[in-house]
Amino acid sequence: MELLARFAAGDIEAFETLFRQHQCDVFRWIIRIVRNTATAEDLTVEAFWRLYRAHARFDPVAGNFGAWLRRIATNVAIDHLRRSRIEVPLPDDLPALESMRPGEQSEMRDQIVRALDKLSPNLRSVILLALVEEQPYAEIAQSLGISENAVRVRVFRGVRILRKELSRMGAHP
Amino acid sequence: MNDREMDDVKKLLKDTLKPAHDAELRRDLWPAMLQRLDERPIRVPWWDWALLACAIALFCLFPGTIPALLYHL
Numbered sequence: 001m002e003l004l005a006r007f008a009a010g011d012i013e014a015f016e017t018l019f020r021q022h023q024c025d026v027f028r029w030i031i032r033i034v035r036n037t038a039t040a041e042d043l044t045v046e047a048f049w050r051l052y053r054a055h056a057r058f059d060p061v062a063g064n065f066g067a068w069l070r071r072i073a074t075n076v077a078i079d080h081l082r083r084s085r086i087e088v089p090l091p092d093d094l095p096a097l098e099s100m101r102p103g104e105q106s107e108m109r110d111q112i113v114r115a116l117d118k119l120s121p122n123l124r125s126v127i128l129l130a131l132v133e134e135q136p137y138a139e140i141a142q143s144l145g146i147s148e149n150a151v152r153v154r155v156f157r158g159v160r161i162l163r164k165e166l167s168r169m170g171a172h173p
Numbered sequence: 174m175n176d177r178e179m180d181d182v183k184k185l186l187k188d189t190l191k192p193a194h195d196a197e198l199r200r201d202l203w204p205a206m207l208q209r210l211d212e213r214p215i216r217v218p219w220w221d222w223a224l225l226a227c228a229i230a231l232f233c234l235f236p237g238t239i240p241a242l243l244y245h246l
Contacts, residue, residue, distance in 0.1 A: 027198045131183045
């Protein structure tokens with residue numbers, strides 16, 4: 001029996017195989033949105049937990065496992081942003097590039113973090129994926145279950161809000 | 174907003190936030206997954222319990238409904 005069919009039937013060994021095959025990809029996708037290693041690890045487990053619970057809904061013949069898993073991972077990450085947007089504003093887990101002086105870098109980083117915090121989780125995730133991580137719009141669209149045009153609109157809206165917030169703080173991009 | 178303004182914001186974001194595409198998983202998460210699977214046995218939703226309680230109460234109050242129900246099953 002094929003791996004995906006066994007997974008859909010609830011076979012835990014098939015699930016383990018799929019977990020080991022995909023855990024790194026899921027982790028890398030989630031960390032692009034939540035930007036914290038420990039949180040991304042926890043959310044990777046959460047994403048696979050949701051996947052396992054929904055195994056019976058997966059169609060092993062017509063279903064696209066990778067896309068489905070990516071969608072679940074994105075939802076898990078955005079749910080996390082919704083829950084924690086006030087208390088966890090992008091920690092220093094992922095340091096900035098060395099192109100600025102430390103003082104400048106710290107101040108600008110703080111302003112960017114505060115401006116990003118003004119965005120809704122949906123806009124924030126799209127801005128991070130599209131502008132910081134430079135993921136293709138098609139991939140972002142698939143992971144969110146929206147069209148590429150909707151991604152463009154969200155990027156536009158997000159950038160407009162960021163510019164407004166940064167201007168309000170006296171940082172002119 | 175024009176393309177240049179968009180590029181300015183993009184450059185600012187990239188200068189201050191390092192892309193995470195080179196982040197690597199530090200450990201195998203399968204043990205944590207197993208723990209998670211063990212922690213949460215399948216739970217019966219509370220409304221299922223409420224429905225069951227209502228059915229039992231109905232059967233106690235009106236025993237005549239039992240054969241009627243069995244007839245329709």
